[in-house]
Amino acid sequence: MVYLTLFLTSFAAATLLPAYSEILIGTLVVQGYSLWWLWLWATLGNTLGSVVNGVIGRQVDRFKHKRWFPISETQLHKARNSFNRYGQWSLLLGWLPLGGDALTLVGGIMRVPWLNFIVLVGIGKGLRYAFVIWLVAEASGVPSPSP
Incomplete structure (x- = not known):
């Protein structure tokens, strides 16, 4: 149930809804939950939440008038000009607290192919959650998992 809650919170945090998964994941790290499972479910939820933004972005042309x-x-x-300047690689920054959600929305508007969208956003979000988990684990003295 804890991992489902983390998944849903991470999913909501990636959409335009006000949610902060870092607080929950930090708490769960300190409580001793598996760092690998925390990383997986947070990354998966947050990436799929960004896919929702991409789907919404793909509908913009239908409603812009x-x-x-x-x-x-x-x-x-x-937004289109900025995205064209930096290209789909900018989706690696979809994790940013300010502008990341908008970036994934614009990725949808620009119709970035889904595979590219999911891989780039997933890499960025996975790295962010790895950093958050590492930071909290280090600060709280949680032992690193052995390989």
Whole structure:
């Protein structure tokens, strides 16, 4: 149940919903849960949450002319230009606390192929969670898992 909660929290944290998985994962590290399982479920949930952003991004063109749509044509144009400048490799930064969710949304708008999207976002998020787990484990004296 703990790993499911971590998965769901990490999933929500990657969407536009306000959620912070780092607090939960830090607590679970200190409580002695398996570092490998924590890393796996957090990375998987967060990556799949970003896929939701990508799916939403792919729908933007259908709704951009609606009155209620929150992003102007100018903002969309700027986002596309920025993304084109740095390319799909910028999805490695999808883990950033500020702008990472928007970056994955723009990746969807730009229709990055799904395999590339998932691999790049997954690598970035996996590295972030590995760092968070390592940092908390080091700070709290949790022993590293043996190979």
